[in-house]
Amino acid sequence: MIQGNACFHVTCKICSETVTTSPSLSEVPELKTFLQRKLSDSDTLAKTAYHLYQLRKNQWKKIEELKKIQLRRLKAIVTYAYYHVPYYRKILRSARIKPEQVKNIDDLRKIPITTKSDLQANHPNMISNGVDVKKCTINTTSGSTGTPLQVIADSKARHYSIALLQYAFFECGLRLRDKLVSVEVRIKTGKSMLRPPIGVGFLGRTRLSWMNTLEENIRLLKKIRPDALYIYPSVLLQLAREIRKENPAEINPRLIFSHGETLTPRCIQLANSTFDTRIHDLYGCAEFNRLAFQCDRQSGLHMITDGAVIEIIKDGENVDYGEPGEIVVTGLYNYAMPLIRYRIGDIGITTDESCDCGRSWPLIKRIEGRSSDFLVLPSGQALSPMNLLNAMDPKYVKGVMQYQIIQESKGSFLVKVVVNQEFNSEQVLSIQKRMQLRCYGEDVRVDVQAVNEIEKDKTGKARIIVSKIARPRI
Numbered sequence: 001m002i003q004g005n006a007c008f009h010v011t012c013k014i015c016s017e018t019v020t021t022s023p024s025l026s027e028v029p030e031l032k033t034f035l036q037r038k039l040s041d042s043d044t045l046a047k048t049a050y051h052l053y054q055l056r057k058n059q060w061k062k063i064e065e066l067k068k069i070q071l072r073r074l075k076a077i078v079t080y081a082y083y084h085v086p087y088y089r090k091i092l093r094s095a096r097i098k099p100e101q102v103k104n105i106d107d108l109r110k111i112p113i114t115t116k117s118d119l120q121a122n123h124p125n126m127i128s129n130g131v132d133v134k135k136c137t138i139n140t141t142s143g144s145t146g147t148p149l150q151v152i153a154d155s156k157a158r159h160y161s162i163a164l165l166q167y168a169f170f171e172c173g174l175r176l177r178d179k180l181v182s183v184e185v186r187i188k189t190g191k192s193m194l195r196p197p198i199g200v201g202f203l204g205r206t207r208l209s210w211m212n213t214l215e216e217n218i219r220l221l222k223k224i225r226p227d228a229l230y231i232y233p234s235v236l237l238q239l240a241r242e243i244r245k246e247n248p249a250e251i252n253p254r255l256i257f258s259h260g261e262t263l264t265p266r267c268i269q270l271a272n273s274t275f276d277t278r279i280h281d282l283y284g285c286a287e288f289n290r291l292a293f294q295c296d297r298q299s300g301l302h303m304i305t306d307g308a309v310i311e312i313i314k315d316g317e318n319v320d321y322g323e324p325g326e327i328v329v330t331g332l333y334n335y336a337m338p339l340i341r342y343r344i345g346d347i348g349i350t351t352d353e354s355c356d357c358g359r360s361w362p363l364i365k366r367i368e369g370r371s372s373d374f375l376v377l378p379s380g381q382a383l384s385p386m387n388l389l390n391a392m393d394p395k396y397v398k399g400v401m402q403y404q405i406i407q408e409s410k411g412s413f414l415v416k417v418v419v420n421q422e423f424n425s426e427q428v429l430s431i432q433k434r435m436q437l438r439c440y441g442e443d444v445r446v447d448v449q450a451v452n453e454i455e456k457d458k459t460g461k462a463r464i465i466v467s468k469i470a471r472p473r474i
């Protein structure tokens with residue numbers, strides 16, 4: 001039965017009132033909205049289920065077959081980008097490359113690399129011609145490298161992204177009825193936007209805001225008793241440390257999925273000694289969603305070749321197995337904003353070893369180069385860098401091209417910003433307010449300084465968070 005105002009006799013099988021009129025959908029906005037939402041949910045579930053089925057089937061195929069699928073998709077997206085994306089048409093032409101010259105995966109190397117700065121500087125020209133952005137999903141990221149970005153994704157890419165995440169969850173042992181809690185650096189605590197059929201617990205995952213106090217989150221976790229947690233390693237560290245002081249048995253997830261930061265041995269060790277659990281690292285980024293996952297054999301991270309081509313390069317050349325290099329990704333699904341040979345800013349090492357699990361997806365041995373160092377607040381409380389990165393979300397702070405947050409003392413921060421014409425005094429106030437909020441309301445001073453460029457450190461990287469005081473021991 002449809003509830004409340006939307007209980008119109010035309011569709012209500014329980015109500016015994018006589019139907020005297022049959023209003024059209026346009027005259028019944030509540031009913032229209034309700035049906036549209038249900039149709040949209042069914043559509044999302046059906047398309048996600050299709051991709052999920054394909055992923056689960058393809059993982060057992062021979063590596064040669066996987067390479068053929070990957071090459072077919074690569075050729076298709078390069079051709080599409082050449083004819084429909086002004087940015088790629090320009091760079092392919094300037095490199096004197098035509099799409100038909102990409103005949104194998106190695107040919108991809110002929111295409112110049114695109115950086116985060118390129119994406120930012122050429123944003124409108126990187127959207128495919130004719131795309132209605134209003135019908136797309138916009139993924140924003142404050143950027144772990146300090147370059148705020150917006151990536152436009154079409155509905156197919158969105159469905160594929162949802163399927164990728166669900167695929168990784170399933171393969172790591174999540175069951176349909178499991179209660180999944182996602183601990184995020186968000187303001188609102190609540191249920192997932194996806195409304196699953198009754199009984200499918202994990203699809204309706206509960207989101208917990210890390211901006212709640214620790215006590216509040218622990219109270220909520222005790223109430224929910226999650227079977228699985230989806231969480232940043234730095235947040236997991238704080239949570240595990242606090243739970244150890246209480247009664248760990250009350251919160252004991254069977255599975256933990258870490259994402260967004262490097263999963264350190266210290267984090268694994270603390271989580272394993274706090275919970276009776278198994279941790280799986282899910283690697284990805286806002287631009288491409290999930291790219292690789294760790295199965296229960298934990299021999300590395302399986303690269304999902306159906307959705308992306310992952311290259312490891314150094315000085316423009318592909319490196320050998322076992323050698324560290326920059327991770328460069330070509331997405332194979334998003335036609336609204338194709339990203340070809342996109343440097344995501346992480347360092348990784350691949351291996352030619354295969355995994356005992358039997359899945360054919362090749363392996364990343366290790367992800368390196370991302371820092372999840374904590375800061376310390378005046379009260380002594382540790383602060384996850386994710387809190388500060390979230391304060392600079394481009395949805396709320398406009399006109400910032402790049403930034404760096406420097407902790408001068410426990411109670412003072414300096415935010416250096418490289419800005420464009422959209423930036424004004426309101427944005428300064430927004431940064432100060434959002435930073436203070438994310439420092440748990442503690443008395444901290446936040447100064448904002450516009451600069452021409454962010455200085456790079458000795459390694460040539462512009463570090464996003466710099467602390468001039470001793471880091472806390474987590």
Ligand SMILES: [Zn+2]
Pocket residue numbers: 295296297298299302355356357358359
């Ligand atoms: Zn495996």
